[in-house]
Amino acid sequence: MDDIRIYIADQRGEIESDNVLVKSTLNYGSFSAPYRSPIGKLKHVNEWRGKGTKSIFSLTSAKGDTHVVVPLAGDLSITIGTEKHEVLLGTVFIYQAADNATGLVVSSLTAEDDEMVFQELIFSSVKDTLNLVTCLKLPIVDLNQRNKVLPLDNDAFEFRLYFGAFVGRHTFHLSLDEKFSNFFILTLDGTFEVEERLLYTGDALFLPRPTQVETECLSTAGLLLAIYF
The missing domain is CATH 2.60.120.10 (Jelly Rolls)
Structure with a gap:
């Protein structure tokens, strides 16, 4: 892709089930459009929405995928295998999956009915690495x-x-x-x-x-x- 392209929010794909709504800028799940294909190694750009502890988000991962998760409303708990991570507002969580790729389970650390929103980017890597997790503070x-x-x-x-x-x-x-x-x-x-x-x-x-x-x-x-x- 060599052309400048604008992606309009109102034209994102939307998939809703079990108190979870995902709005996809690029093709994801059942949403597919020719002008929404991956941009090089940038595979997916998703905004996830739910209601506090009522919503559990299961994010799949493939070998070499790197997930970037930014909380926008509510603090998050992210479980990868047996490890749990608290991801608070004002931080960004980055997870790179190894050969035995394990998905992410995201839930809320806030009250049951509080709005829960986070942004996710999924980037495809060519490196073979161990699982790598880091959390950075936002400026x-x-x-x-x-x-x-x-x-x-x-x-x-x-x-x-x-x-x-x-x-x-x-x-x-x-x-x-x-x-x-x-x-x-x-x-x-x-x-x-x-x-x-x-x-x-x-x-x-x-x-x-x-x-x-x-x-x-x-x-x-x-x-x-x-x-x-």
Whole structure:
């Protein structure tokens, strides 16, 4: 895929069952469309929704898959085999599956009827590695880190994650090196203009081979998640 492409939130696929709703930007499960195929190694982009302890999310995993999970509403409990991990708001959880790929079971740490929302990216790796789990803090607390799109430091994966927390109308120019060639950015909350393209909450934009990405927050607050691969 060499063309710039916008993915509109209202055109995502939706699958609902057993108190769980998944909205898919790219093809997932029974949702399939020719213009929603994987972008290189980026296989799936899903927003999961449920109601507190009433909802249990079973996320399948294949050998070499890397799952990126960002809580958007409610703290999460993620079980992989016999291991349990608490994933709190303000963090990102990353899991890379080894040869004996084990899926993820996600549940809520909050009250029974509280809304539960998280964003998931699934990236296909070519490396044969052991199971790898890490949890990183998002740059949202420090005032000096706001109104910027910042990398999340971790060199263990075949991609680089970026996160931006904006308050008020601000513009930020993100410069990229030549380590990777594909850039996918997703609006988690708020309204943005990215490279002169208007994105609302849930919208996404794919940019091939960018060297710089201009983002402008147009709302009172906004959150961005991006992957460079």
